Amino acid sequence: MGINERKERNKQEMRKQILSTAMKLFLEEGFQNVSIRRIADNIEYSPATIYLYFKDKDDILFALHNAGFEELYKRQQEILAIKDPKKRLRKHGEVYIKFALENPEYYNLMFIMRGPAKKIVESEEWNVGMRSYDLFKRDVEASMRAGIIKKSDIDVATFAMWSLAHGVVSLILRNRCTMMDPKDLPSIAQKAFEYIMKNIGISP
Amino acid sequence: MGINERKERNKQEMRKQILSTAMKLFLEEGFQNVSIRRIADNIEYSPATIYLYFKDKDDILFALHNAGFEELYKRQQEILAIKDPKKRLRKHGEVYIKFALENPEYYNLMFIMRGPAKKIVESEEWNVGMRSYDLFKRDVEASMRAGIIKKSDIDVATFAMWSLAHGVVSLILRNRCTMMDPKDLPSIAQKAFEYIMKNIGISP
DNA sequence: TCATTTAGTGAACATAGTTCAATTTACGAA
DNA sequence: TTCGTAAATTGAACTATGTTCACTAAATGA
Incomplete structure (x- = not known):
């Protein structure tokens, strides 16, 4: 059953990655420049993926x-x-x-x-x-x-x-x-x- | 020279109309619903017209x-x-x-x-x-x-x-x-x- | 009457957030 | 190893935003 755990870990890691990227953009360029698309670009995923981790x-x-x-x-x-x-x-x-x-x-x-x-x-x-x-x-x-x-x-x-x-x-x-x-x-x-x-x- | 004055008056009136409409939308539906397009709709002009009166x-x-x-x-x-x-x-x-x-x-x-x-x-x-x-x-x-x-x-x-x-x-x-x-x-x-x-x- | 200035607009551009059918990937059973 | 299913991912689309600009329509003055 280690697989499910790894998946859960990956999921949490992805969430963290999204959040830290969002925060990075926040700090670097202020609120108005934090868009879902820019976050997605940064983590090299498609914008739609973000919605699998955040509502x-x-x-x-x-x-x-x-x-x-x-x-x-x-x-x-x-x-x-x-x-x-x-x-x-x-x-x-x-x-x-x-x-x-x-x-x-x-x-x-x-x-x-x-x-x-x-x-x-x-x-x-x-x-x-x-x-x-x-x-x-x-x-x-x-x-x-x-x-x-x-x-x-x-x-x-x-x-x-x-x-x-x-x-x-x-x-x-x-x-x-x-x-x-x-x-x-x-x-x-x-x-x-x-x-x-x-x-x-x-x-x- | 009454013509220029009338024009100036009209211009000011238009500005006022834009502002009061913007404020109306603000009060009625909050900030996020005040868009240039909605203001334009409300005063029955095209969105581009707004830009003749406000930068x-x-x-x-x-x-x-x-x-x-x-x-x-x-x-x-x-x-x-x-x-x-x-x-x-x-x-x-x-x-x-x-x-x-x-x-x-x-x-x-x-x-x-x-x-x-x-x-x-x-x-x-x-x-x-x-x-x-x-x-x-x-x-x-x-x-x-x-x-x-x-x-x-x-x-x-x-x-x-x-x-x-x-x-x-x-x-x-x-x-x-x-x-x-x-x-x-x-x-x-x-x-x-x-x-x-x-x-x-x-x-x- | 006609040329010129002014006012107004439609269509387009770039960028948003968000959704969803379609595709790719990972997995477990045979 | 193969194959069907489940999960993860995405491209494309939809709606909506601010903004610009070439174009048209209207008003003006000669």
């Missing part, structure tokens, strides 16, 4: 979106080693912003593009984004319990801080910060986050 | 994006009547969030989509978005001068608050808030903004 293009985007969340989650988990809730919460924001600016195409898929989100709603599948959200929420909760930030609705506070970080990076990624010098943007992004955190009670 | 599709999106900023600016100006800087600043955020959630397609064009932003950078044209930004920035400045919020870099503070509001609404508009009940979103959006503002010193 449609959004399915590919969704898979990449999941890979992005894996990477983010990994970085988030490294933060857990920090014991001081205050430092941990700050670090959380810092890591999030850094991840976004260093991996704009992933971030795009994970938090901005519509395609992947459609799949989340459709598939009702357990959402990898939730895992990251919960991890952050637990940090917010810990800071509240420790009396570092004022007690209030945890979901509102978590959402507010997430929104802040997301707002900062998505305005930058979508080129809405023409009033600032492009080279200063990463630093301003961190400063803007710090500014609010400091006011909330998360001083450096 | 390309992004040019149409850019024009709509500008119309969106006109509407936002109008709403912002109404806030100026409020004399208390604290109330004014809060109101500013409230209006922004309300505008975004009530006009998702406009907001999309103004702050999320890539097409219009490309035109801003290309055209080097004075940016209507700047006008709105400056108005808000002046509010932040006034609050700092009045000692309501702590003095610090004005641009960082302005950007931070803008980011917060943008983050809140863009996460909602792009369906990233599956952890919350959809019907609560407008209220949560306002609450999240309030939460941060309260902590900054802009209490209700």
